[in-house]
Amino acid sequence: MASTSAPARHVPGFSAPAVGFEEPFAMLEACHERVQRTLALLDRLREHVRQQGADESARQAARDVLRYFDVAAPLHHEDEELHVFPLLLAQAAPEMRTLVQRLQQDHVDMVADWAAARVPLQALAQGEIEGFSESAEALFDRFAARYASHIHHEERQAYPAALHLLEPALLGRMGQEMAHRRGAPER
Template sequence: MQQNGVAMSATPNAPTNDQPIADFSQCHAGILRKLDALAELPALLAPAARAREIAEQSLAFFREAIVEHHEDEERELFPAVLASAAAGAERERVQGLVQRLTEEHRALERLWKQLEGDLKKVAKGQSFALDTAGLEALVAQYRSHACFEEAEFLPLAQAILGRNDNHLAALGLALHMRHTPVPVAGYV
């Protein structure tokens, strides 16, 4: 092929007849650049494997621990504290705290649902796209939720339920019963 009277190669970087040794050298330089990139692969595989592992563990953890924890609080702890709170200001305070904490549980669970599909793909190594802003929001909001509950609700719950040892024992038994598998007849 000719362009403006100059012979042009049909393919870029194709060897020319006037500098064949230089062409081999350029080819080697290109090969070495690609091999340098390939040499980076082992260092990149470890973080990718760790990302899959964290995603997989997080999926199981949220399903098995966090959701169950919210259920324990909402079905056992919150009702026990409400039932034992003194009528008036104390019960109103507990009701406000319980409402706030329950609303936070739902908000955290909604955030999780938005992330869950991406995390499943990451866990399978199918994708590394992730809503990082959503993930950061989930972590920050859960930290805030846990700190508030630790600072405000749990000390109040301890004070209220601690007035009567039977109330603490009943809560402990209820939690134990929720987490004890029911034996199936014939399989004891």
């Protein structure tokens, strides 16, 4: 999982050179790609642990998954909560407002799912366990399934609707604020 360093702090998952904060919706979608890659890493980690145990490679993969969902994913959710959802709640049709309320609830549920799922990952990363329990495996499955559905609805419905409603000046400000939250240099 590639990453870059911002002057203020290290934020994993923000290294896609083709996408910049000047295009905030492209950045949001690129973040979804990184979520999917990190969930795929979690799947590979689970298989690796089943086949080869909790070796150093597994512990490092667990640390990578932890870092992404502890640091980058909350910033992404904050972007949506500050810039996408309020616009849709204020200006979109009733069915879109219902969708946004569901997406907001997803964020709450994903935070709770992650709090539970990170416990066995942290234990593996620290060498405290040698494998994942059945309940941990179920947590990982639920977390990944919730993200898949969430991403689908955002990219197919919420993002296009919000982009349609945003004025160009607000789009630019959105990108600047997203960059600022990540410690990116001012332009």
